[in-house]
Amino acid sequence: MRFGFDIDDTLINLREHAFHIYNKKLNKQVSLEQFKLIDRVEIHEPFGLTDKEGNDMWNRSLEEIYFTNCPPYPDAVETLQELAKADHEIYYITARPKEHGERTKKWMKNLGFPIDDARFYYGMKDNEKIHTIKTLHLDFYIDDKPAVLQTLEQEPITLFMMDQPYNQSITHHHRLTNWKDFMNLIENHA
Known part of the structure; x- marks a missing residue:
């Protein structure tokens, strides 16, 4: 997947x-x-x-x-490591500016996230992420911003919204509140 x-x-x-x-x-x-x-x-x-x-x-x-010392969410690193060990393809798609992309990739590798350099995308605005996501033909995509997920609703992709105070009004996406639960959630939506 x-x-x-x-x-x-x-x-x-x-x-x-x-x-x-x-x-x-x-x-x-x-x-x-x-x-x-x-x-x-x-x-x-x-x-x-x-x-x-x-x-x-x-x-x-x-x-x-x-x-600096921005923490990953609890169990996020371990969950992605588990996906990588199961031979799933993992793509990172971020709107972080181009000048911060390579350092972000290195920083995340140091945190333990499993990263394949060819699957790390950066330097785009949120609305530009959509084209990349569509081109990758993902099975699952996870984001915190409703505007990004709403533009993908017609695509053949299972969408998850990371629970945040600013996205509570959106109720029609699968909501992720805890990375520990992610593997069970994807099994139910595969």
């Missing part, structure tokens, strides 16, 4: 990692409970930043957000 995975907020807990960085950089004490109430991808509002200020903060902090 062919599996496709988004990276940020699907395999790794990037938003929460960035949230902690924002607290530190802005010398704030915004609680994790407040973070969990943010119902959009952007995390700047609880810090009192405008959209422009939030975008600027994100762009200024990208190196630290992407390449």
